[in-house]
Amino acid sequence: MSLAIEPANGGVAAGVGATGAGVSAETAGVGATGAGVGAEAAGICPAGTSVPAVVELSGASFAYPGSAPVLRDVNLRVERGEFVAIAGPNGGGKTTLVRLALGLERPSAGSVALFGEPAARVGRRDRIGYLRQRAQLGIDAPATVREVVAAGRVPRRGVLRLLRAEDHAAIEEAIARVGLDGQARSPLARLSGGQQQRAFIAKALAGQPELLVLDEPTSGVDVDAQESLAALLDELHRTLEVTIIFVSHEFGAIERFVGRIVLVRGGIVFDGDPAKLPISWHDPSHVHS
């Protein structure tokens, strides 16, 4: 654990600095006190005292029943408006970390808060846009770009309610933001891998999320598409002020745009400014713990 946090903690401070307020620095102090009760209190801070982090893991560990722990004692705080890359070798636990953060799994120890609420019991989940790996999406569905993006509006509007003018406007805006306005009526099957990726990003944007989480968005997409994906996310981050968590086993183009990189290998082994990442670690599959 100590390996994970101490040497690199400048990164956390940098993240806090980016969001501005001195209040946040104080909050980070509270979060850092770590253990049990303190962490819980930091996660569920009463309104007015400080702004809760978008994601906060405090001493979180996770193990599948009967197996060795996948993650041990993870402390991670992502502030509103950050653009964070979570990287690490396959099997290093980065997907598990994200599943914990989203409340899809519960930690075996420690606590996980999302928007200041326990992650598994967040009241308004429509604040989250989650884009899974390409292979897990319904890319072979006989759907048009607009149908895919409209599905992303369901969390915000509710399953049983009809879409209103403002919903249609949000759908069209999301399509335009990813540059697919010319292809709105095209079936997914007629788009390139990179364009399909953009359609699903637009789907996540249609719900106007405060937090956008992308799990391995670059897998199965060519280098040019990866480059333009990174630039697109940078633009979304700057114009929409959305908090973005980008999970990948490789850095690639994204490294130039993020303010913070978190390397995960059984725990957090680096957390900070990409510029301060040791050169030998730039290929995260070679990370030494």
Added chain:
Amino acid sequence: MRLAFAIGAIVGLVAPAVGFFLVQRRMSLIGDGVGHVAFAGVAAGYLLGVSPVLTALVASVGGAVAIELLRARRQTAGDQALALVFYTGIAAGVVLLSAAGALDANLFAFLFGSILTVTNGDLILVGLLGIASLALIALVYRGLVAATLDEEGARVSGVPVAALNVSLAALVGVTVALSMRIVGILLIAALMVLPVIAASRISWSIRSTIVLAMAIGLASVFVGLTISYYANLAPGGAIVLVAAAAFGAASLARALRPVAR
């Protein structure tokens, strides 16, 4: 005959509409499993002296929801849950039917469909259930599409995926029960699946796939029933063969128009 066409029209529209979501979620065979549970329901109806359609309705909705709950709680893999319910259903059906002394020709009407044995009571029940099913699909359509495109993404963003999955399972159960008299328990799943895969050869969107599948389902039932009436064949087999031919025709149309929308 008119009764059979009226019931068939409802079945032809509802089965592919429900089937679309099964095909997209790679659950095409669930209709088959639920059909076997419906068989146990029919048998229970004979034994209790109640309308077999009603008992089949209860059994198939219960069976479909049970499969979904087993799958959702990851207590068993999807195919194992299906196998468990599938074989228990058909075994229970055979045992109950032999206990009722009803392993006879009447049974064939349930297994493969029948034109002549449908009643006014069947039409009312199928009509009400069919309209209710289409209304429910329309109501939860957007949610089902969201869960179909990315189930976990939808769950993370707060779409009530578990409730939608149970609704879909209940719809499968209802569809099986209402299709039973016309298509037969053994061929129900085909009418849910074949029109959808035929439609997806030539469709250009989710909406067009569902509408085309419903049209193909309706046409298959009408053509199949007509053939079965004049040639004195089991309607279930005739209807499903017409739907299979529709798939062949759609594939041909796609091959001839490779850049078709």
